[in-house]
Amino acid sequence: MNVFIVRLNPDTRDGLPYTKYPTIEEYKSIHGSSPMNGFHEAINFKSEKGVVRGYLPPKHLSSMRDGETFALITITAKKAKEGGDLISGIQAGCKYAGETARGGANNIKELDLVWHYTCPETLSLLLDEPIQGARDIVLGNKGVWVRGPTYKLDSGAAKRVLKTIEKSLKTKDSKAKFKSIQNYIGRKNISIPEELEIESSFDDEVKRAINSNLSNVKGNKSPSQKEVRSFQYERDPKVVAYVLKEAEGICYDCNSEGPFISKTTGMPYLEVHHVKMLKDGGEDTVKNAVALCPNCYRKRHYG
Incomplete structure (x- = not known):
């Protein structure tokens, strides 16, 4: 997979690096202090319903x-x-989409901001602390930056830059997300938002697991992912089966019984929810999962 560098304006707003739409006043202030034109890049890491739309x-x-x-x-x-x-x-997982105008609030329309590519929020990482000396890290001892705002890394340079980023990370969540990014670049597995998973084949595995021995369910602390027609986390069906059997048809949040009998399990219908979602680095284990009725499940996701 090709790895590119993009050179952009810094976002000098305190506490809001690349994660919030600029106001008109902020745009004028930072635009005047920058050596380059534009301020589109201030929102290159802003997630919009699980998708990042970035500027080039x-x-x-x-x-x-x-x-x-x-x-x-x-x-x-x-x-x-x-x-x-x-x-x-x-x-990572970036797909070029041409130049597209951003919608949204009136100030965004007035600023005429655009985007060119998309990537999943699960593969978009704003570093805990920016790394100084970017140009030297990217170019190494012999590299030369050809004129232009983007630069393609060869395999050796890509490994060097990725290693530098990996060493800089401070938090568990950042390290977990970076591992997913590395795996994607290496084509080992792919990460996308949890709600985009394909559930049909997984339901069949859960159905079989319901009738199996669930006395020693370990799950996976770092669940791998697999490529199918779309992308999904490779979850352990026994974790789902265990949580459903332990719940005995009662929702963890509202204590109500599942609203109907599931054709898959033959039990009152509940949905298994990861308390810390997989896309955020959560473990696929029974300790990180609860059984919820459909209303409470959607409330946890969208409430």
């Missing part, structure tokens, strides 16, 4: 538009007056 500066490499997914490492411009020469984040 003009004259980006044509090889980013070949239809293949790619990984993208964001650095800030070395000549920026504030917040320059930093590695700020990494994204």
Whole structure:
């Protein structure tokens, strides 16, 4: 998989790096202090219902538009007056989509912001702390930055930059997400939002597991993922079966019985919910799962 560097403006708003739409006042303030035009990149890491829509500066490499997914490492411009020469984040599973206007609030329409690519939020990581010396890390001893805002890494440079990012991470969640990104780049497995999983074949496995021995269900602390027609987490059906049997048809949140009898299990219908969702680094274990009625399940996800 191709790994690219994109050089963007730093977002100098305190506490809001790349994660919030700019107001008109913020746009004018930062636009005036930046060596480059535009402020689209301030929201390159903003998740919108599980999807990130990112911006690429003009004259980006044509090889980013070949239809293949790619990984993208964001650095800030070395000549920026504030917040320059930093590695700020990494994204994978990126798909080029052309230039598309952003909708949203009136101030967004007035700013005329656009986006060019999408990637799953699960494969989009804003670093815990930006890494200084971005240009030297990217180029190494012999590399030369060809004119333009994007740069394609060879395999050796990609490994060097990824290793530097890995060493910089501080939190368990960031490390778990970065592992998913590394796996995607290496084509080992793929991460997408949990609600996009395909459930039909998994339901069959749960049905079989209901009637099996569930006395020693271990699950997976770092569940792997597999590629099918779409992408899904490779969950342990015995974890689901165990949680459903322990619940005895009663919702964990509201204490109501499941609203109907499930054709899959023959029990009052409940849905197994990961307390800390898999897309956020949660474990696929019985300790991290509860059985919920459909209303409470949706409330946990969307309430």
